[in-house]
Amino acid sequence: MPEQHAEERYAHLLELLSRQQFASIEDIRRATGASAPTIRRDLALLEERGLIKRARGGASLATTASTLDEAFELRRRRNAREKGAIALAAADLVKPRASLLLNDGSSILALAEELISQGDPLWVATSGLNIGERLASAAGIEVIVIGGALRASSFGTSGPLATSAIAQLTVDTTFLGCDGIDLELGVRSNSLLDAEIAAAMARQGRRVVVLADSSKVGQRAVAGTVRWSDVDVLITNGLDARWRESLRRADVEVIEA
Template identity: 30%
Template sequence: MYAEERQQAIARLVSQRGRVSVNQLAREYDVTTETVRRDLSTLERMGLVRRVHGGVVPPSSISLIEAGLRERDLVNTETKERIARAALELLPPANGTIVLDAGTTTSRLASLLPLDHPLTVVTHAVPIAARLAGQRHLDLRLLPGRVRRTTQAAVGADTVEALSHLRVDVTFVGTNGVTPDHGLTTPDPDEAAVKRALIGAGRQVVAVADASKFGIETAVRFAAPGEIDVLVTDSAVSTADRRALAKAGVEVVVA
């Protein structure tokens, strides 16, 4: 098979299967992994595939434009509500401390916090802070930083520095994409830096992500699978992905 023929076949295979690893392609076409990587580089330059950690996906699988908060809030609303309710079971005891990441699912979690369960809540998300401000059973702490218009969340060196001095019972973190082998990703480096700091501040780390986030890899990884203690998701996540996450030490809770 000539290189051009193999590359066309790879593009068709990726379109049919979705995500394919470099090793799978090497076995499929009986070539070395180095040959596969050269083929993938050629196909990516042509816009036919997108390379990700360890393999390749169709170009449509990776979001090139980060959706705004309002647009994302209109997607999978019922599923996110179920995930948020399931995540409530992971709250620390009364008078404990939590960090809430920016995001539509974490925002729903904030709106569901029980009125008879006093907590200290730390967040960098302006909409979450606005929602919780004035609630007498909560001690609300708003992190400093530059507020991004897209996510309406504080980011930057001041945010990361403030988090470096905190130790909370539970961190609830969102993600733009998750794969069992590569971990959790987000498009923006500043957001990723804050998410790493959020994770570092938590004794327990709980990720919330609906099934639409699986198989997606955006530009910047902020957590390997083993850095997450629990992932709360929905029943549409494949059995294979659940098993792979469990193998990495992640407890998967299905809402």
């Protein structure tokens, strides 16, 4: 992949580290397209900001509370315009008084902002603490935050407490962000824990809608989340004819924002 601009590289790097405990120089090179010297300079700068901790051969995400918001904000800025358009298209699918399940992530946070702007009464359960906090500020939206083990780097809950709670719910629509989508394997995640939560949510939604900006297209990631046979709608910002035809055969509606 071509080398990216600095802010885009930082966002990719931080998103990678939010999904795995350690990333090697090679992992980061594949995620950003940057050369090893550029990566080392980026790591030095991000360590100075307190966002990461360098280690031999790579880095891990710093978990001090004072830097979490900044780290998430950098990830949120990645493809922000595309995510905003996708979130707007997703919000258009939501009717007043609908019940929703939302996992965590920057695309889902963008959807939460659009739902607040609409001002409709809704019932929402989410595994994202920052998403729950944001939605709770809106009159008319009843918010349930799903408990479980907290992953500080992503503000998401996971584990058996979370999946047990999700299994008790049945909602109109499940909205899922992801780390990648693959034509053969379906919706993908860089974390087994995130994949487990997304799969549990997909089982409880009468309709399953996946949000994936163009950077996620063709990315297999490490863990399977949901196969295309369990997805009703994909909202993205650009697919080629091969993708559109394959998803049509799988009965997945594609909305290109």
